[in-house]
Amino acid sequence: MPEIRPYRPSDLAAVYDICVRTADAGQDARGHYSTDDLMGDIFAAPYVRLEPDLAFVVDDGGAAVGYVVGTADTATFVKRYAAEWIPFLGDKYPVPPPPPRTAEQDMVALHYHPERMLVPGLDLAGFPAHLHIDLLPPYQGRGYGRRLIERFAGTVDAPGVHLGMSTANVQARAFYDRLGFEQLPVPDPGPITYLGLRL
Numbered sequence: 325m326p327e328i329r330p331y332r333p334s335d336l337a338a339v340y341d342i343c344v345r346t347a348d349a350g351q352d353a354r355g356h357y358s359t360d361d362l363m364g365d366i367f368a369a370p371y372v373r374l375e376p377d378l379a380f381v382v383d384d385g386g387a388a389v390g391y392v393v394g395t396a397d398t399a400t401f402v403k404r405y406a407a408e409w410i411p412f413l414g415d416k417y418p419v420p421p422p423p424p425r426t427a428e429q430d431m432v433a434l435h436y437h438p439e440r441m442l443v444p445g446l447d448l449a450g451f452p453a454h455l456h457i458d459l460l461p462p463y464q465g466r467g468y469g470r471r472l473i474e475r476f477a478g479t480v481d482a483p484g485v486h487l488g489m490s491t492a493n494v495q496a497r498a499f500y501d502r503l504g505f506e507q508l509p510v511p512d513p514g515p516i517t518y519l520g521l522r523l
């Protein structure tokens with residue numbers, strides 16, 4: 325039986341793989357960008373490096389097949405992303421021109437602007453934590469997502485956690501609704517829906 329356990333550094337390649345295979349509104353994003361590392365470099369690896377105590381995986385026989393990652397304090401995470409993660413990646417990605425002109429540049433701009441995580445109008449005092457969760461397709465719909473959220477919620481020291489999801493990802497929305505997340509109003513959400521869970 326797969327089990328939930330803390331992240332280990334040896335899971336890193338699997339975490340990158342899970343991330344890109346689920347990064348297009350829950351579907352496979354491999355081949356969408358010049359490197360399949362890009363999604364993991366923005367949405368998964370900075371968390372396991374900067375917040376390893378809040379990273380958990382679903383382990384099936386030694387291999388990570390799903391994860392939850394996040395931070396207790398988005399404002400501090402933004403500062404650490406800028407001070408530690410951007411220098412760690414160095415010049416792996418060229419700084420995009422302002423404004424970005426391609427889908428890849430749009431994505432890389434997210435990397436170089438971590439303050440984007442401080443969503444204007446979002447109740448950061450009530451929901452200072454945020455998370456990302458992804459499972460490989462064969463492990464979806466079997467209760468592991470619920471268990472990962474429960475593990476994160478039971479570990480993180482915060483009054484509430486939020487997340488931003490592609491509004492197109494209707495399957496994930498049904499999952500979060502079922503777990504009791506509420507929609508968080510923001511003035512200019514774009515194609516993203518913001519959800520929060522009080523802890």
Ligand SMILES: CC(C)(COP(=O)(O)OP(=O)(O)OC[C@H]1O[C@@H](n2cnc3c(N)ncnc32)[C@H](O)[C@@H]1OP(=O)(O)O)[C@@H](O)C(=O)NCCC(=O)NCCS
Nearest residue numbers: 346350458459464465466467468469470489495498499502
């Ligand atoms: C979204 C995701 C994390 C959910 O995890 P999961 O393991 O598939 O969900 P679970 O099996 O734990 O479901 C938990 C509950 O939500 C319900 N649920 C999950 N998906 C649902 C859906 N599409 N429609 C209705 N209910 C759903 C389940 O019925 C279950 O209810 P119960 O616990 O009361 O019986 C997972 O499917 C996934 O990784 N998807 C691809 C990547 C992705 O979209 N990540 C989120 C990006 S924001």
